[in-house]
Amino acid sequence: MSGPIQTNVETLRVRAGELFDAMEWPTPSEEEWRRTDLGRFPFDDYQVDDERSASTTILEDWSGRDLFPESEFAAAARFEAGVCVGASGLDSLGESGAILALSNEDVRDLGDELPGPGANAFEKMLETTLGRIDNRVEAWHYRGELHGAVLYVPAGVEIATPVLLDFSEKGQMALTAPHVFVILESGASVQLIVSLTTSESDRLLCNSGIHASVAEGARLELLVIDDLGSETTHFAHRRATVDRDARFTQFEAHLGGSLVKSRSEAELAGAGSEAYLNGVFFGDNGAHLDIRSVQTHLAPHTTSRSLYKGVVAGSARTIYQGLIEIDEEATQADAYLTNNNLVLDDGARSDSIPSLKIRTNEVKCSHGSTTGRIDQAALFYLMSRGFTRDAAQSTIIEGYFEDVAKRGGPLAIASVMGAITRRLAGRAA
Amino acid sequence: MSTQTPSIEIEDYKHGFSDPDRSVFKTRKGLDEDVVRAISDLKGEPEWMKTFRLRALKTFYKKSMPNWGADLSNVNFDDIYYYAKPEGEQQRNWDDVPDDIKKTFDRIGVPEAERKFLAGVGAQYDSEVVYHNIRADLEQQGVIFCDPETAVREHPDLVREYFGTVIPFGDNKLAALNSAVWSGGSFVYVPKGVEVDIPLQAYFRINLESFGQFERTLIIADEGSFVHYIEGCTAPVYATDSLHSAVVEIIAKPGARVRYSTIQNWSGDIYNLVTKRAIAYEDATVEWVDGNIGSKRTMKYPSIYLMGEGAHGEVLSIAFSGKGQEQDTGGKVVHLADNTTSVITSKSISKGGGIASYRGLVKVEKGVRNVKSRVVCDALILDDQSQSNTYPYMEIDSDDVSVEHEARVSQISEDQLFYLMSRGMSEEEASAMIVNGFLDPLVKQLPMEYAVELNRLIELEMEGSVG
Amino acid sequence: MPRWVKVADETELDEQLAVEVEGKRVALFRLGDGVYALDDICSHEYSLLSEGEIWDDEVYCPKHGSRFEIRSGKVRSLPAFSPVTTHPVKVEDGSIFVEISE
Numbered sequence: 001m002s003g004p005i006q007t008n009v010e011t012l013r014v015r016a017g018e019l020f021d022a023m024e025w026p027t028p029s030e031e032e033w034r035r036t037d038l039g040r041f042p043f044d045d046y047q048v049d050d051e052r053s054a055s056t057t058i059l060e061d062w063s064g065r066d067l068f069p070e071s072e073f074a075a076a077a078r079f080e081a082g083v084c085v086g087a088s089g090l091d092s093l094g095e096s097g098a099i100l101a102l103s104n105e106d107v108r109d110l111g112d113e114l115p116g117p118g119a120n121a122f123e124k125m126l127e128t129t130l131g132r133i134d135n136r137v138e139a140w141h142y143r144g145e146l147h148g149a150v151l152y153v154p155a156g157v158e159i160a161t162p163v164l165l166d167f168s169e170k171g172q173m174a175l176t177a178p179h180v181f182v183i184l185e186s187g188a189s190v191q192l193i194v195s196l197t198t199s200e201s202d203r204l205l206c207n208s209g210i211h212a213s214v215a216e217g218a219r220l221e222l223l224v225i226d227d228l229g230s231e232t233t234h235f236a237h238r239r240a241t242v243d244r245d246a247r248f249t250q251f252e253a254h255l256g257g258s259l260v261k262s263r264s265e266a267e268l269a270g271a272g273s274e275a276y277l278n279g280v281f282f283g284d285n286g287a288h289l290d291i292r293s294v295q296t297h298l299a300p301h302t303t304s305r306s307l308y309k310g311v312v313a314g315s316a317r318t319i320y321q322g323l324i325e326i327d328e329e330a331t332q333a334d335a336y337l338t339n340n341n342l343v344l345d346d347g348a349r350s351d352s353i354p355s356l357k358i359r360t361n362e363v364k365c366s367h368g369s370t371t372g373r374i375d376q377a378a379l380f381y382l383m384s385r386g387f388t389r390d391a392a393q394s395t396i397i398e399g400y401f402e403d404v405a406k407r408g409g410p411l412a413i414a415s416v417m418g419a420i421t422r423r424l425a426g427r428a429a
Numbered sequence: 430m431s432t433q434t435p436s437i438e439i440e441d442y443k444h445g446f447s448d449p450d451r452s453v454f455k456t457r458k459g460l461d462e463d464v465v466r467a468i469s470d471l472k473g474e475p476e477w478m479k480t481f482r483l484r485a486l487k488t489f490y491k492k493s494m495p496n497w498g499a500d501l502s503n504v505n506f507d508d509i510y511y512y513a514k515p516e517g518e519q520q521r522n523w524d525d526v527p528d529d530i531k532k533t534f535d536r537i538g539v540p541e542a543e544r545k546f547l548a549g550v551g552a553q554y555d556s557e558v559v560y561h562n563i564r565a566d567l568e569q570q571g572v573i574f575c576d577p578e579t580a581v582r583e584h585p586d587l588v589r590e591y592f593g594t595v596i597p598f599g600d601n602k603l604a605a606l607n608s609a610v611w612s613g614g615s616f617v618y619v620p621k622g623v624e625v626d627i628p629l630q631a632y633f634r635i636n637l638e639s640f641g642q643f644e645r646t647l648i649i650a651d652e653g654s655f656v657h658y659i660e661g662c663t664a665p666v667y668a669t670d671s672l673h674s675a676v677v678e679i680i681a682k683p684g685a686r687v688r689y690s691t692i693q694n695w696s697g698d699i700y701n702l703v704t705k706r707a708i709a710y711e712d713a714t715v716e717w718v719d720g721n722i723g724s725k726r727t728m729k730y731p732s733i734y735l736m737g738e739g740a741h742g743e744v745l746s747i748a749f750s751g752k753g754q755e756q757d758t759g760g761k762v763v764h765l766a767d768n769t770t771s772v773i774t775s776k777s778i779s780k781g782g783g784i785a786s787y788r789g790l791v792k793v794e795k796g797v798r799n800v801k802s803r804v805v806c807d808a809l810i811l812d813d814q815s816q817s818n819t820y821p822y823m824e825i826d827s828d829d830v831s832v833e834h835e836a837r838v839s840q841i842s843e844d845q846l847f848y849l850m851s852r853g854m855s856e857e858e859a860s861a862m863i864v865n866g867f868l869d870p871l872v873k874q875l876p877m878e879y880a881v882e883l884n885r886l887i888e889l890e891m892e893g894s895v896g
Numbered sequence: 897m898p899r900w901v902k903v904a905d906e907t908e909l910d911e912q913l914a915v916e917v918e919g920k921r922v923a924l925f926r927l928g929d930g931v932y933a934l935d936d937i938c939s940h941e942y943s944l945l946s947e948g949e950i951w952d953d954e955v956y957c958p959k960h961g962s963r964f965e966i967r968s969g970k971v972r973s974l975p976a977f978s979p980v981t982t983h984p985v986k987v988e989d990g991s992i993f994v995e996i997s998e
Contacts, residue, residue, distance in 0.1 A: 029496065031497070037942075328813055328814075331813070341825070343825060343827070343828040343830070344828060345828055346795060346796055346826075346827055346828050346829070347795050347796075347826065348826075348828065349795075349824070349825065349826045350823075350824075350825045350826075351822070351823065351824045351825070352821075352822075352823040352825075352834070353820070353821065353822050353823070354819075354821060354834070354836070355818070355819060355820045355821070356808075356817070356818060356819040356836060356838055357816070357818045358808070358810060358816065358817045358818070358838045359813075359815075359816050360810070360813040361810035361811055361812055361813055361815065361840040362813070362840055363810075363838060363839070363840070364839060365837070365838040365839070366835070366836060366837040366838065367819075367834075367835070367836050368833070368834065368835045368836075369821070369823060369832075369833070369834040369835075370831075370832065370833050370834070371823055371825045371830060371831075371832040372830050372831040372832060373828045373829060373830070484949070484951060487949070488949065488956070488961065491958070593973065594972070594973045594974065595973070595974055596974070597956070597960070597961035597962060597963060597973040597974070597975075598961055599949075599956050599957065599958070599959075599960060599961015599962075600960050600961050600975065601960070604961075605961075706974065706975075708974070734974060734975075734977065736977065763975075763977075765977055794977075
């Protein structure tokens, strides 16, 4: 047993608070925020709902089957309005040495419960998180009332079935900060699904974060599905640090929301590590979606791939910013990025900004981006088979997204395709 | 009321200072209203151009430097001569010319007569003879090709209609500077239906102003005409001034085609910050061929606004960035009309610690139908000290488009190298051949003598790059 | 139904003035022959014409120098390529009114 962690979540909170106080809100003069102008965003109007009690935990058994009827989960937990209202599998998870901490108290005690390497990894991750906060919105997240989970998997343990975390955020003019920390020790493996939903009627600001540390030889598959109501603002901060010979695969879906700004970063810190970032985004009506992915190569013989596909319709605007950064030491890096965008309506706007920053010559690195409309030939073919125009369009778009979703496995398909089909049907109506 | 004076040569500046009718103005560094007025007076400009310069100056003071792109922290606006240089400033001895420059002249075959001028050893290169014959031909066709000062005096209506409409002086700080202190450059007008069959080169009219720091070029190609304009040369050009801020405006009227080729090989600590923009009307085509070899810092993004149906724009960009250099280049195309197409091809090489960055924009406005655009960026990094960056921007507001972008960064292929070396080449020779092959699709677009010179220049640059 | 909304006192306007009419930013200009109103935001990128230089009855956008004819909103130079909307103005009893159509 190790003692309390020096840098624990509370420290992170306090120091993030100091950073928050010292910074200004980001402006369009900063490249990453150039296309999302927060100048008139009513930050002060959103408040944490004081009536929520963040520390009560686990009232009921929740298996996750209402969301995924056909799946078995190693552990599952559901949060409503920031409070954990149900969970299952914690004990059986514990038998393998893995821990899913769901309450603030549990997280605080983690320092005592985690074995040495795990505690060190957690501490290191918190320090990295703190060190990387580079804008006020991110500082705001970490200084806030985080609710969420810490998932810890000890060395060599392979969790056979996925872990599910479901966040249903609620409230009017509410500010919520769901967060997940994932620590995988060497050789560990798990698939984690994080689902974030808000309703149509709720007007809220969700400032979320997911941070994963994947140690040597470990494998993490992360599915993040955001299915948001049209009055929701969402800022998402996601990072995975991948060590020697480890592998990180992420599939993220950004569906709905009125303003979404998200950054997913995979840092290939150890030689031989791999990261695969896949994502879909769908903006309709007047939505503004600004999605960023970053592949950072810091060590030799690392591999990364990104595939992001978006659809923009109505008067919405989508922005995709993708960066591949290859350091001097990252020789023999193999990196690729693809972004495809479908524009459904005149006046919908799609910006695509894939960038490369390469500092060594022994690399294989490329990126590609396409923007255009639905393949007319495919459309006419389906219509000639009896589909209505709308149905044909929906079918093609579903296939377009499924191409990415399948990289997240059957659960990704199951979780995201339903939501997409619903939204497409809503358009045709 | 301004007096009509002939084209100002360096000697005339001296006379101007001692002329009691003009205010005595000593040459000095730095920029203010008096300097701008003096420039305008010395050129004998009409009031409207002086007014233009002064407004530009006011705008220059208000604007800030770009906070992106190459590192411009050492540019000092107060440390520059904005028009006349003190006597002898531009002169130096042939013996003082650096060996590597002399070597380059040898290798790329610069004629003896030109070497001294290019190396800053002579003030003038008299190419009047060559130029004279070409000029007669052009005059017959109704083509106007002269320096902008002459154009302001002799073709004021034409100049006034277009000058500053493609690049307004408020566009950016460097354009404002150029608009206030511009000197030299070219003015070209091609009448309807005329196809100029020889490339026009400022090189023909070499004097200090052809390689001036603040060149201003305006090209108007009337309906259905064609012209190919070439700026610069592959030979390293010596200049004392550290800041080169040129502006090039091109108007291609319906059915016209304009190709503008640049090879820039500024030697020394030159900051090469250029604004180049063209408008292409119905069924017109504008092609920028942009080669950046020299200078310490270059920021240049030739642009095309496709404003008429059926217009086509193309940017071919080559950048070579060696030790201590930063080439920040690319191209921009804005689609504002239906059935327009664009292609941007960029090839860059970084070696010896050089940084090469591609920065480009493809923008399609709302309501524009049937647009196709393709951007391909290829970057070679030759060693682990160098850097290559790619920053493409696609901003699409229409659903009737097909926009593609591709970028690749790689090193010289081991297999190719091995193969060529097994044929008896040294590693340097093989690398040079591969690099020339890499650039070939773009180099092919240049007139042959440039292509040949460029290839030789690359071979020279590649020497000593291995090991 | 178009209606007139007061945006400023006449004394507030020298050469140019930024005002807001029901959430919309409008720039007022005083020229030799009267007062004119244009959308304050440049048609090219977000920038305020009320802060631009005025020469020869044209306003120069402070961001990239695009020129607009103040009376008509017509664009006279790149990089802007679309005109800015004009708004009818009247000056009555020392007040400046801009017409808003619903």
